[in-house]
Amino acid sequence: MMPLLRIERVSRHFRGVAALDDVSLDVPEGSISSLIGPNGAGKSTLFNLVSGFFRPGAGTIALRGERIDGIGPLRIARRGIARAFQIARPFPGLTVAENVRVGALFGSLGRRDVAAVTRDALTLAGLAARADQPAANLPLGHLRRLELARAIAARPMLLLADEPCAGLNRSETEEIIALLREIHRRGVAVLLVEHDMAMVMRISDRIFVLDAGSKIAEGPPEAVARDPRVIAAYLGTPEED
Amino acid sequence: MSLWQEGIRRHRGWIAASLLGFVVLAFAPALLPPFYLRVGTLFLFSAALSLSWTLLGGFAGYWSFGHTAFVGLGAFTAALLEGALHLHPATLSLAVGAAAAALACTLLSGLLAWPILRLRGIYFAVAMLAVAQVLAELTSNVDAIKGALGIVLPRVVLPGVAQHVLYYRLFLVLLFAILAIAFAVRISRLGQGLVSLREDEDTARMLGVPTERYKIAMFVLSAALTGLLGAVYAHSLGYITTESVYRTDISLDMIVYCLLGGIGTLIGPIVGAALMTVVTQVVLGQLLGIHMFLTGALLVLLVLAAPAGLVGLLARRRQVPAA
Numbered sequence: 231m232m233p234l235l236r237i238e239r240v241s242r243h244f245r246g247v248a249a250l251d252d253v254s255l256d257v258p259e260g261s262i263s264s265l266i267g268p269n270g271a272g273k274s275t276l277f278n279l280v281s282g283f284f285r286p287g288a289g290t291i292a293l294r295g296e297r298i299d300g301i302g303p304l305r306i307a308r309r310g311i312a313r314a315f316q317i318a319r320p321f322p323g324l325t326v327a328e329n330v331r332v333g334a335l336f337g338s339l340g341r342r343d344v345a346a347v348t349r350d351a352l353t354l355a356g357l358a359a360r361a362d363q364p365a366a367n368l369p370l371g372h373l374r375r376l377e378l379a380r381a382i383a384a385r386p387m388l389l390l391a392d393e394p395c396a397g398l399n400r401s402e403t404e405e406i407i408a409l410l411r412e413i414h415r416r417g418v419a420v421l422l423v424e425h426d427m428a429m430v431m432r433i434s435d436r437i438f439v440l441d442a443g444s445k446i447a448e449g450p451p452e453a454v455a456r457d458p459r460v461i462a463a464y465l466g467t468p469e470e471d
Numbered sequence: 472m473s474l475w476q477e478g479i480r481r482h483r484g485w486i487a488a489s490l491l492g493f494v495v496l497a498f499a500p501a502l503l504p505p506f507y508l509r510v511g512t513l514f515l516f517s518a519a520l521s522l523s524w525t526l527l528g529g530f531a532g533y534w535s536f537g538h539t540a541f542v543g544l545g546a547f548t549a550a551l552l553e554g555a556l557h558l559h560p561a562t563l564s565l566a567v568g569a570a571a572a573a574l575a576c577t578l579l580s581g582l583l584a585w586p587i588l589r590l591r592g593i594y595f596a597v598a599m600l601a602v603a604q605v606l607a608e609l610t611s612n613v614d615a616i617k618g619a620l621g622i623v624l625p626r627v628v629l630p631g632v633a634q635h636v637l638y639y640r641l642f643l644v645l646l647f648a649i650l651a652i653a654f655a656v657r658i659s660r661l662g663q664g665l666v667s668l669r670e671d672e673d674t675a676r677m678l679g680v681p682t683e684r685y686k687i688a689m690f691v692l693s694a695a696l697t698g699l700l701g702a703v704y705a706h707s708l709g710y711i712t713t714e715s716v717y718r719t720d721i722s723l724d725m726i727v728y729c730l731l732g733g734i735g736t737l738i739g740p741i742v743g744a745a746l747m748t749v750v751t752q753v754v755l756g757q758l759l760g761i762h763m764f765l766t767g768a769l770l771v772l773l774v775l776a777a778p779a780g781l782v783g784l785l786a787r788r789r790q791v792p793a794a
Contacts, residue, residue, distance in 0.1 A: 281677065307679035321670035323735075332667040335660050336679035344474065384678060 240289030337384025355379035478658025521740030532669030537603030545572030545701025576698030607717035733780025
């Protein structure tokens with residue numbers, strides 16, 4: 231079966247340094263997958279390549295078999311990939327509802343049922359009560375949920391979530407996990423970058439491990455957690471384990 | 472088109488108020504003495520210009536500091552073309568001149584859009600300032616344009632309508648036509664995309680907003696409407712030179728009125744233009760010696776007291792975005 235997202239032999243260099251070196255990975259349909267690895271492993275570079283901010287220096291990226299590398303962030307958004315940033319980037323002068331509405335208006339489905347899609351995304355993210363407040367006034371946990379609500383209002387096939395739980399407390403993290411699961415249950419595949427290993431282990435169907443620009447392991451959470459290369463590269467030296 | 476229905480329903484109060492405003496202003500000439508009618512004409516022209524400016528500056532956040540470029544280009548396009556064609560009657564000449572003015576500004580802004588709209592913030596503002604300077608210099612120094620010497624425009628006469636009432640009416644119709652266009656833009660998908668790109672252009676693009684296309688569309692629309700106003704303004708003056716239509720104070724007034732009234736809103740430029748026109752022409756007109764000083768001081772005070780404009784000041788408690 232064709233994967234939802236196929237990254238094939240992708241490399242990207244910055245000033246001669248390989249941020250990603252010959253990385254291939256398949257994100258299956260209907261999955262929650264996670265991308266883990268130490269700082270500088272290339273996770274953000276990979277996200278930037280998939281969402282179109284960078285072009286790969288070599289290799290191809292395809293969404294349901296159609297190439298999306300090099301077509302730019304605008305058309306990638308239209309094809310059905312949405313991204314939620316770690317550093318939430320709301321439109322500060324707009325209300326919470328207006329923020330989500332932009333996602334609904336310009337997402338892959340175009341302008342149909344904008345009001346309904348907006349309402350639905352707000353409710354899903356638990357933001358309905360704050361719909362008419364300026365986005366600039368939201369606390370961090372709400373901002374992350376707004377980021378996710380705006381992304382899913384675009385009705386993507388694939389949601390890229392960049393450390394959605396970073397800096398959140400336990401209960402806020404639980405809210406995000408529940409929200410991601412609900413998004414997934416509705417048929418949106420999720421690709422996470424996350425540092426919170428406990429969270430990654432709980433939520434992921436599949437984990438990809440990057441280290442120094444290369445993929446060093448992939449598989450279901452239990453297998454990856456036992457993989458000696460992963461333990462060495464990511465979790466620390468074996469002695470510490 | 473549920474988006475339109477929703478927008479119209481949500482803003483029906485504003486639509487009703489605008490129609491009422493139009494009717495009141497349409498009957499005002501019968502009651503106003505000539506001096507106040509001139510003040511009224513200046514207000515309508517200024518408000519229409521500010522609204523045209525806000526299509527790009529207020530909606531998309533691209534502040535042009537040289538929009539007088541399009542007033543001047545529109546005025547001289549109309550003057551030169553009408554002088555060459557000698558159309559009769561003069562109303563036809565005005566219509567052709569105004570259409571040509573809008574077209575010339577469409578072409579110029581279309582050509583400028585690609586290089587100039589890549590500049591953000593203050594760089595775009597200064598680039599537009601330079602465009603206005605270059606056009607003004609060309610107009611003065613190229614003999615064929617006759618900017619230094621000046622051009623007389625055909626005198627438009629409508630039977631039964633006094634000259635000063637004619638331009639009041641023309642600018643009134645133009646103001647409300649531009650208001651309707653701006654409203655249609657604001658409630659459309661385009662308008663919501665523009666506002667999101669004003670807030671954060673990169674994020675907007677990532678969400679699927681075609682930011683480049685939208686910016687260019689607004690730049691061209693704003694320029695064309697400004698050019699149209701410039702052509703009618705030229706007729707209202709009767710005789711134009713470079714100095715009378717390429718005026719930095721026109722460029723700045725457009726911005727000031729929007730800031731005063733509330734930037735990004737539709738009512739803001741109208742409120743700002745009304746306030747400043749009345750204050751400068753009526754109140755301070757008596758104090759010619761310190762007129763400019765008082766105008767400046769008033770501006771500083773208003774901006775300090777109401778950074779979101781008068782509309783923002785009034786709407787602050789209600790959390791209702793003024794349309």
